[in-house]
Amino acid sequence: xxxxxxxxxxxxxxxRVILRTGxxxxxxxxxxxxxxxxxxxxxDQVLLPFALTETLGKYDVYANAKGGGVTGQSExxxxxxxxxxxxxxxxxxxxxxxxxxxxxxxxxxxxxxxxQPKARKKFQFSKR
Numbered sequence: 001x002x003x004x005x006x007x008x009x010x011x012x013x014x015x016r017v018i019l020r021t022g023x024x025x026x027x028x029x030x031x032x033x034x035x036x037x038x039x040x041x042x043x044d045q046v047l048l049p050f051a052l053t054e055t056l057g058k059y060d061v062y063a064n065a066k067g068g069g070v071t072g073q074s075e076x077x078x079x080x081x082x083x084x085x086x087x088x089x090x091x092x093x094x095x096x097x098x099x100x101x102x103x104x105x106x107x108x109x110x111x112x113x114x115x116q117p118k119a120r121k122k123f124q125f126s127k128r
Contacts, residue, residue, distance in 0.1 A: 013068025017080030022060030
């Protein structure tokens with residue numbers, strides 16, 4: 001069977017995720033999971049779909065993440081894993097959907113406007 005690639009996105013981060021039956025090894029950008037995400041909260045985000053579906057340690061994850069920051073990449077990988085789990089077993093949808101793991105977070109950085117230093121900040125007003 002050919003591996004299916006599942007895409008996850010968050011902010012400017014894009015993750016391509018492949019799930020294979022295995023021992024629970026997670027590789028991100030050819031690096032160990034613990035080395036790529038040293039912060040525990042980012043690792044927990046990635047493992048959340050497995051914890052909810054009680055499949056922790058049953059699948060190996062191979063992910064390529066690019067763009068954005070560390071949190072964006074971890075949540076993009078989380079979305080890719082959740083989509084892959086639903087493809088493997090459609091019954092997982094009932095567990096993952098209420099937790100919001102199958103919804104792509106649409107929030108993006110607002111663009112900078114001309115005549116302003118940032119998106120909403122204004123230059124200091126001087127009366128004289």
